[in-house]
Amino acid sequence: MVRLLHCSSLAILAIGLWSGPGQAHTVKASGSVAVTFHLEPDHNPRAGEPAQVWFVLTQKGGRTIPLSQCDCKFQVISEENGQAISQPPLTAISAEQYQNIPGADVTFPKPGAYQLSIQGQPQTGDAFQPFQFSFPVTVAKGSNPQPSSPAQPTDPPQSSSQSGLPKIAWLSISIGAGLSLLMLVLWLRKKQ
Secondary structure, three states: OHHHHHHHHHHHHHHHHHHOOOOOOEEEEEOOEEEEEEEEOOOOOEOOOEEEEEEEEEEOOOOEOOHHHEEEEEEEEEOOOOOEEEOOOOEEEEEOOEEEEEEEEEEOOOOEEEEEEEEEEEOOOOOOOOEEEEEEEEEEOOOOOOOOOOOOOOOOOOOOOOOOOOHHHHHHHHHHHHHHHHHHHHHHHHHO
16 A cells, blocks of 8 residues: 555655746857746746746856846847847846856747747956857737737636646646546455
């Protein structure tokens, strides 16, 4: 029975990890600079909905390059025609454990494939080598695919549960409970 409970616990954990939201990061390096890229929400932006992008720039040895030391430029490029559709200003933000890193808010006009490009050079001297990185992004259909007037506050989406857990968590719990029940029934039949 203990082994059965252990197996069902592992199944529930695996399903939760597989289906739950994660912290996706993409890392690229060139010369003496590496960049960690992240796009909220969970690298799954939707057309017409604001998304936050941020970059952690590091030098060899792991020292972070703050935005104040980088003359950085950011572009959103449509893969449909290869043209830059916007150049949102980078601002110094804090994300996860990182402080004063380049970040920007982006609203993609329509679903499709885009490239996010960041390039930079030292503000002064030769503190690091100039760099340029591009990251592919696929934008899904959103609730408002065309840019609109400034966003108005709205009520937060209602969860299907009273405890406030997202639907994916309830789905994971339900699947895990079902698998546990199935394993228990199979174990009991085998015992007979």
